[in-house]
Amino acid sequence: MRGARPGKWAACAVAVVLAATGCSGGGSGGGDSGAVLSSSWGDPQNPLEPANTTEVQGGKVLDMIFRGLKRYDPETGEARDMLAESIETDDSQTFTITVEDGWTFSNGEQVTARSFVDAWNYGAGLENNQRGAYFFSYIEGYDAVHPEDGGEQTARTLSGLEVTGERTFTVRLSQKFSMFPETLGYAAYAPLPRAFFDDHDAWLAKPVGNGPYRVDSYRRGSQMSLRTWEDYPGDDAARNGGVDLKVYTDNNTAYTDLLAGNLDLVDDVPAAQLRNVESDLGDRYITAPAGIIQTLAFPFYDEEWNRSGSEKVRRGLSMAINREQITDTIFRQTRTPATDWTSPVLGEAGGYKRGLCGTACEYDPEEARRLIDEGGGLPGGQIKITYNADTGSHKQWVDAVCHSINNALENDRACVGNPFGTFADFRSSISDRKMPGPFRAGWQMDYPLIQNFLQPLYYTNGSSNDGKWSNRKFDDLVDRANAETDASKATEAFQQAEEVLLAHMAAIPLWYQNGSAGYSERLSDVRLNPFSVPVYNEIKVS
Amino acid sequence: MGRYVVRRLLQMIPVFLGATLLIFLMVNVMGDPVAGLCGDRECDPSTAARLRKEFGLDRPVWQQYLTYMGNVLAGDFGTAFNGRPVTELMADSFPVTARLTVVAILFELVVGITLGVITGLRRGRPVDTSVLVLTLVVISVPTFVTGLLLQLLLGVKWGWIKPSVSAEAGFGELIVPGLVLASVSLAYVTRLTRTSLAENRSSDYVRTAIAKGLPRRRVVTRHLLRNSLIPVVTFIGTDIGALMGGAIVTERIFNIHGVGYQLYQGIIRQNTQTVVGFVTVLVLVFLVAGLLVDLLYAVLDPRIRYV
Numbered sequence: 001m002r003g004a005r006p007g008k009w010a011a012c013a014v015a016v017v018l019a020a021t022g023c024s025g026g027g028s029g030g031g032d033s034g035a036v037l038s039s040s041w042g043d044p045q046n047p048l049e050p051a052n053t054t055e056v057q058g059g060k061v062l063d064m065i066f067r068g069l070k071r072y073d074p075e076t077g078e079a080r081d082m083l084a085e086s087i088e089t090d091d092s093q094t095f096t097i098t099v100e101d102g103w104t105f106s107n108g109e110q111v112t113a114r115s116f117v118d119a120w121n122y123g124a125g126l127e128n129n130q131r132g133a134y135f136f137s138y139i140e141g142y143d144a145v146h147p148e149d150g151g152e153q154t155a156r157t158l159s160g161l162e163v164t165g166e167r168t169f170t171v172r173l174s175q176k177f178s179m180f181p182e183t184l185g186y187a188a189y190a191p192l193p194r195a196f197f198d199d200h201d202a203w204l205a206k207p208v209g210n211g212p213y214r215v216d217s218y219r220r221g222s223q224m225s226l227r228t229w230e231d232y233p234g235d236d237a238a239r240n241g242g243v244d245l246k247v248y249t250d251n252n253t254a255y256t257d258l259l260a261g262n263l264d265l266v267d268d269v270p271a272a273q274l275r276n277v278e279s280d281l282g283d284r285y286i287t288a289p290a291g292i293i294q295t296l297a298f299p300f301y302d303e304e305w306n307r308s309g310s311e312k313v314r315r316g317l318s319m320a321i322n323r324e325q326i327t328d329t330i331f332r333q334t335r336t337p338a339t340d341w342t343s344p345v346l347g348e349a350g351g352y353k354r355g356l357c358g359t360a361c362e363y364d365p366e367e368a369r370r371l372i373d374e375g376g377g378l379p380g381g382q383i384k385i386t387y388n389a390d391t392g393s394h395k396q397w398v399d400a401v402c403h404s405i406n407n408a409l410e411n412d413r414a415c416v417g418n419p420f421g422t423f424a425d426f427r428s429s430i431s432d433r434k435m436p437g438p439f440r441a442g443w444q445m446d447y448p449l450i451q452n453f454l455q456p457l458y459y460t461n462g463s464s465n466d467g468k469w470s471n472r473k474f475d476d477l478v479d480r481a482n483a484e485t486d487a488s489k490a491t492e493a494f495q496q497a498e499e500v501l502l503a504h505m506a507a508i509p510l511w512y513q514n515g516s517a518g519y520s521e522r523l524s525d526v527r528l529n530p531f532s533v534p535v536y537n538e539i540k541v542s
Numbered sequence: 543m544g545r546y547v548v549r550r551l552l553q554m555i556p557v558f559l560g561a562t563l564l565i566f567l568m569v570n571v572m573g574d575p576v577a578g579l580c581g582d583r584e585c586d587p588s589t590a591a592r593l594r595k596e597f598g599l600d601r602p603v604w605q606q607y608l609t610y611m612g613n614v615l616a617g618d619f620g621t622a623f624n625g626r627p628v629t630e631l632m633a634d635s636f637p638v639t640a641r642l643t644v645v646a647i648l649f650e651l652v653v654g655i656t657l658g659v660i661t662g663l664r665r666g667r668p669v670d671t672s673v674l675v676l677t678l679v680v681i682s683v684p685t686f687v688t689g690l691l692l693q694l695l696l697g698v699k700w701g702w703i704k705p706s707v708s709a710e711a712g713f714g715e716l717i718v719p720g721l722v723l724a725s726v727s728l729a730y731v732t733r734l735t736r737t738s739l740a741e742n743r744s745s746d747y748v749r750t751a752i753a754k755g756l757p758r759r760r761v762v763t764r765h766l767l768r769n770s771l772i773p774v775v776t777f778i779g780t781d782i783g784a785l786m787g788g789a790i791v792t793e794r795i796f797n798i799h800g801v802g803y804q805l806y807q808g809i810i811r812q813n814t815q816t817v818v819g820f821v822t823v824l825v826l827v828f829l830v831a832g833l834l835v836d837l838l839y840a841v842l843d844p845r846i847r848y849v
Contacts, residue, residue, distance in 0.1 A: 046623070148587060254706075262697075262704050
């Protein structure tokens with residue numbers, strides 16, 4: 001039963017010994033550049049289109065088969081030019097983009113300015129049902145292509161996009177946004193080949209992109225085989241022969257498979273295994289900060305949470321949570337207590353400011369009691385923390401947070417968990433503004449920019465402003481930061497906006513999340529990028 | 543016989559309609575599925591509205607049900623949220639689960655009935671007692687414990703099998719998962735066979751057969767076992783449906799992409815089309831298995847006649 005795969009490897013190894021060249025292609029740096037590794041995967045929720053992928057499993061594949069104008073450095077998260085030869089602007093509102101010469105899709109088609117413009121128009125179009133359409137909402141003409149009032153779309157193309165040459169196009173935004181070029185590394189902005197539009201079903205069955213890997217075969221719901229694209233023109237070509245992504249229903253099974261030598265890479269070690277992961281894998285277990293922050297959001301549409309004085313209650317609650325203890329005991333240090341509203345992956349220069357939250361994020365039961373009393377007590381005498389119980393061990397930490405609050409307030413009934421059965425149900429209650437109190441709000445960044453941690457979540461009517469928090473001062477500061485052409489000044493303005501969050505405690509920062517991965521002895525050079533996805537093209541297989 | 547079958551088939555129609563209606567309503571009560579489609583953020587209202595329209599969620603439930611049933615009769619089970627037709631999901635997963643069920647049923651038949659006969663003929667002996675204790679243990683230990691334990695021992699510690707089943711899911715790979723899935727039922731089959739056999743051993747026709755001077759083997763197989771199998775066949779028949787739909791735990795442990803996996807994903811993602819479609823087919827499997835069991839009675843016991 002163990003037959004097929006190990007046999008193939010054995011043959012491969014023999015070939016290496018005999019010919020000393022590796023299985024196919026030349027070996028590089030000790031690794032066998034022809035060898036294929038297997039990695040755990042989850043079935044993507046939506047069809048695999050760049051603008052339609054809003055979760056990490058689909059994003060993993062897009063990261064392998066696409067390269068955009070920019071790419072985020074796997075180490076620092078900094079946006080570097082990839083396909084972009086230059087992105088120029090005078091006013092932070094109109095950008096002239098030149099695509100580098102020599103890039104092609106793996107089917108041989110040239111990547112031109114049109115590849116981008118067509119893809120972005122498709123992504124924004126209402127009738128294409130793209131879940132990530134809002135990424136194009138900064139571009140002029142979005143209202144006509146994607147009317148928010150439920151009407152039909154009146155234009156097929158964004159008026160702000162204009163092809164001005166074979167490899168150049170201009171983007172006009174509806175407002176100033178100096179960091180716009182840095183957002184272009186996100187998968188939704190990837191170029192698309194004509195094949196995508198000409199035969200859409202065939203493309204979905206076997207996507208074609210311009211990244212270091214090409215899709216060799218795809219059995220939807222069970223496995224995707226990616227192979228190295230030999231003629232990849234970029235400088236980040238894959239150092240292995242390819243990756244087989246295998247769908248696992250349960251990441252515990254994937255972990256067991258890794259231990260049994262049946263799988264090479266697991267990129268999400270289940271919480272239940274964290275206790276024995278060191279003894280199981282030793283230094284083949286890695287963990288790295290990811291651009292994910294967990295917070296508790298509040299329903300500001302509820303009078304009780306929007307009256308004056310309630311900010312003291314929120315601040316008090318924040319100080320009643322013993323973050324250190326919870327991250328130590330429940331998450332075994334795979335999460336770090338949060339001290340601001342962004343993430344360490346941004347780096348100091350990117351806007352992460354350690355300790356910005358100050359004492360308000362430190363455990364101090366006495367002060368917590370005092371603040372909550374001063375603020376008029378808990379609304380209704382009790383808070384219910386709402387969460388979805390179907391994924392990600394949320395129950396454990398919500399119970400722990402409540403336990404901590406109850407202890408701090410010396411009241412056994414101060415806080416209870418309020419689980420929802422499914423994520424969809426949880427989300428639909430949030431959309432219907434039916435949250436009875438604080439609720440779980442997780443944020444995984446789209447791109448490593450401080451803007452992405454603040455604007456979507458706290459700007460008036462932001463795309464993920466689930467608590468419907470609204471503050472003039474905050475909005476003004478964000479607008480100012482976006483209009484600022486100097487990056488460090490922009491960051492400074494965003495940090496001032498963060499101070500407004502602190503003053504009102506618009507959401508309680510809980511902890512930053514780390515990505516984790518475990519791998520087999522065959523692999524080396526495995527690391528995680530700030531999106532907690534393994535950097536597949538760097539992995540060496542022996 | 544023919545008329546009986548036709549009558550039974552006609553009776554299935556209201557059962558089928560009622561069952562699908564119930565499931566349809568239950569899935570609908572769960573709330574708005576579109577809300578969960580955009581990750582940790584709200585879908586923008588116009589995209590959400592379009593998605594609702596595309597999946598027909600903007601119409602009243604009774605209309606949704608009628609359209610759905612109309613489509614089902616035409617062989618169209620709708621489209622899952624990830625853009626795949628549900629019939630395609632079925633074509634992927636039902637063969638896998640069917641293979642798993644066949645393996646499980648074979649275990650029940652071969653091992654369960656053999657153990658039942660051995661213990662039934664040797665009541666009170668050590669072999670009987672030890673098998674009884676063993677079945678008690680199997681019944682009282684939950685399937686996920688047996689599954690995880692076997693996976694760890696055979697898959698990781700001793701390396702006899704792969705801990706997970708590949709996408710192809712051939713019969714060879716399904717032996718251990720099939721055993722795990724069958725374990726509890728297997729114990730019941732053993733106990734049922736044993737009791738039934740022990741009861742019939744003292745019946746008149748067995749005494750007559752022995753008095754006729756028939757060889758013991760013939761008495762046991764032709765007379766005793768054949769008559770004792772009726773309750774066992776009933777149990778196994780109803781178990782077919784239960785195994786197919788109830789394999790969620792086993793399928794998760796061994797990463798088998800069968801019916802349980804699709805149902806689980808359908809429920810988690812509140813995908814009405816997937817859940818209703820799969821459960822509808824499972825209801826059909828239940829009904830047909832029930833009919834086959836009833837027909838088997840006549841084969842096993844000549845006194846039973848259908849008119």
